[in-house]
Amino acid sequence: MKTTNLQDGVRRTVLPSGLRIVTESIQTTRSASIGVWVNVGSRDETPALSGASHFLEHLLFKGTRKRTALDISAEIEAVGGETNAFTTKEYTCYYARVLDADLPLAVDVLCDAVADSVLAPPDVETERGVILEEIAMHDDEPGDEVHDLFTEVIFGDHPLGRLISGTEATIAPMTRTQINRFYRRRYVPPRIVIAAAGNLDHGTVVRLIRKAIAGTALDTEPAAPEAHRPADRRVRTLPAQTVVRSRDTEQAHIVLGATGIGRLDDRRFALGVLNNVLGGGMSSRLFQEIREKRGLAYSVYSYGSQYADAGLFGVYAGCAPGKVDEVLDLARAELGKIAKSGVTAEEVARGKGMVKGSYVLGLEDTGSRMSRLAKSEMLYGDLMTVDGLLAEVDAVTLDDVNALAHDLLSQPMSLAVVGPFDSSAFTGR
CATH class of the missing domain: 3.30.830.10 (Metalloenzyme, LuxS/M16 peptidase-like)
Structure with a gap:
C-alpha cells in the first residue's frame, strides 16, 4: 500500500x-x-x-x-x-x-x-x-x-x-x-x-x-492500477449529413455541429473560451443574435463533448417549426463569421472570465470537490491545482482561440433535427 x-x-x-x-x-x-x-x-x-x-x-x-x-x-x-x-x-x-x-x-x-x-x-x-x-x-x-x-x-x-x-x-x-x-x-x-x-x-x-x-470481489490479488483510458485511433466519424427524426411536436429541436477535440487535447482550454463566446451565456453571439435581437428561440446555446480520443461541438436551438430556417441561417452565418474572421480580444477576455468563474464557483461543495479528485485521477492521470488550471486559462491567447475556431468551425456541418418534418424538409440545407 x-x-x-x-x-x-x-x-x-x-x-x-x-x-x-x-x-x-x-x-x-x-x-x-x-x-x-x-x-x-x-x-x-x-x-x-x-x-x-x-x-x-x-x-x-x-x-x-x-x-x-x-x-x-x-x-x-x-x-x-x-x-x-x-x-x-x-x-x-x-x-x-x-x-x-x-x-x-x-x-x-x-x-x-x-x-x-x-x-x-x-x-x-x-x-x-x-x-x-x-x-x-x-x-x-x-x-x-x-x-x-x-x-x-x-x-x-x-x-x-x-x-x-x-x-x-x-x-x-x-x-x-x-x-x-x-x-x-x-x-x-x-x-x-x-x-x-x-x-x-x-x-x-x-x-x-x-x-x-474485505472478503468481497474487490478484495483481490495484487495488481497495478489501470492507466487512464488510452486514445483509440480506430474512432471514425461520419461525413457531414442531415438527419431528421419526425415527431409531432409543438417545437422543433436542432443541433448543428461537427467533430470536436479529445479530453487530453492541449486546446481544451481554448475551446472553453470559444464556447462561451459563441453560445455559452447571455452575452454570447448566438444568444444575442437569435434570442435577444430577434426572439426566435427561448433556448439557444453551444456545447462541446469530450472523450478520451474524440469529441464533438454543437449548437442547439429549440424554436417554432416555422422559424427553423431563419434560426439555421443565423447560426450558420455566425459560425462562418467566427471561422473566417475570428473573435475579438474583448470577447476572449470575457470568455476566460466565464471559464474561470464557473470552475471555481463549481467547487463550492464537497460533491464537486469529490468529482474533481476522481476525474483527475481516472481520466487525466494528474490533479491540477485550482491555481494551475486558472493559469492555463489565463495563458489562452486570441490567436489560440481563433486558430481553434478556424479548425472546428470551417468543417462541413452535420445537422440533427427532431420535429414535425419529413426527411426531405432539409434537402440541400
Missing part, C-alpha cells in the same frame, strides 16, 4: 489490489461526499450488450448479501444523507453525501453495493421494466433526443454513437447472466477510484474502505 501527498489536504493511496483512494480534507465544512468511480461506460459494451453499464447501475442499489434495497436507501436517508449514481459513455459513478460524522456509514453502504450486489433475478426483471420506461420517457423528450441523434450523426455505429441507456431491442433480451458476467469482469480494483472530500481524515477513510471491501 502506497500513500502520497498530492496537494495541500489531498492524499492518494493505492491498495495492493490496484484500487485507488483519493481524498481532500476540508475542515471548514460539516459534510462529506464519497464516490465510487468505475472506469467502465457504454463505449465498453458490445452491440448486443448496449445499455449493460446503465442496467448494472440500477441493479447495484437493489440489494447485497448484507442489505436489501430498502436497507440501502433507508440507512442513508435516516441520517439525512443522499445517494445516487450515473452512467456516462466512459465511466460510472456511485456516490453519497452525508454529515461528516456519518461518513463511515456512507463508505460501508456504497462499498457494499458496488462490491457485493447479488443481482437477484426478480430485481433484474423489475429494473428491466423501469429502464424500458426510462427509455420511453426519453423518447418523449425531443429536446434530449436531438442530442443523442446528433451524437449518432457524428459517430455512427461506433460505441460513442450509441445510447447510454441502450434500446428496447437490447434491454428486453438482456439476461441476468450477461449482466453479472459484465459486472464481474469489468468491476475490478485496477479500474476503480474511490474519492472523498469534506471534513475527513485520509487514513481513517482508507481503513474504512479496506474493512468494507
Whole structure:
C-alpha cells in the first residue's frame, strides 16, 4: 500500500489490489461526499450488450448479501444523507453525501453495493421494466433526443454513437447472466477510484474502505492500477449529413455541429473560451443574435463533448417549426463569421472570465470537490491545482482561440433535427 501527498489536504493511496483512494480534507465544512468511480461506460459494451453499464447501475442499489434495497436507501436517508449514481459513455459513478460524522456509514453502504450486489433475478426483471420506461420517457423528450441523434450523426455505429441507456431491442433480451458476467469482469480494483472530500481524515477513510471491501470481489490479488483510458485511433466519424427524426411536436429541436477535440487535447482550454463566446451565456453571439435581437428561440446555446480520443461541438436551438430556417441561417452565418474572421480580444477576455468563474464557483461543495479528485485521477492521470488550471486559462491567447475556431468551425456541418418534418424538409440545407 502506497500513500502520497498530492496537494495541500489531498492524499492518494493505492491498495495492493490496484484500487485507488483519493481524498481532500476540508475542515471548514460539516459534510462529506464519497464516490465510487468505475472506469467502465457504454463505449465498453458490445452491440448486443448496449445499455449493460446503465442496467448494472440500477441493479447495484437493489440489494447485497448484507442489505436489501430498502436497507440501502433507508440507512442513508435516516441520517439525512443522499445517494445516487450515473452512467456516462466512459465511466460510472456511485456516490453519497452525508454529515461528516456519518461518513463511515456512507463508505460501508456504497462499498457494499458496488462490491457485493447479488443481482437477484426478480430485481433484474423489475429494473428491466423501469429502464424500458426510462427509455420511453426519453423518447418523449425531443429536446434530449436531438442530442443523442446528433451524437449518432457524428459517430455512427461506433460505441460513442450509441445510447447510454441502450434500446428496447437490447434491454428486453438482456439476461441476468450477461449482466453479472459484465459486472464481474469489468468491476475490478485496477479500474476503480474511490474519492472523498469534506471534513475527513485520509487514513481513517482508507481503513474504512479496506474493512468494507474485505472478503468481497474487490478484495483481490495484487495488481497495478489501470492507466487512464488510452486514445483509440480506430474512432471514425461520419461525413457531414442531415438527419431528421419526425415527431409531432409543438417545437422543433436542432443541433448543428461537427467533430470536436479529445479530453487530453492541449486546446481544451481554448475551446472553453470559444464556447462561451459563441453560445455559452447571455452575452454570447448566438444568444444575442437569435434570442435577444430577434426572439426566435427561448433556448439557444453551444456545447462541446469530450472523450478520451474524440469529441464533438454543437449548437442547439429549440424554436417554432416555422422559424427553423431563419434560426439555421443565423447560426450558420455566425459560425462562418467566427471561422473566417475570428473573435475579438474583448470577447476572449470575457470568455476566460466565464471559464474561470464557473470552475471555481463549481467547487463550492464537497460533491464537486469529490468529482474533481476522481476525474483527475481516472481520466487525466494528474490533479491540477485550482491555481494551475486558472493559469492555463489565463495563458489562452486570441490567436489560440481563433486558430481553434478556424479548425472546428470551417468543417462541413452535420445537422440533427427532431420535429414535425419529413426527411426531405432539409434537402440541400
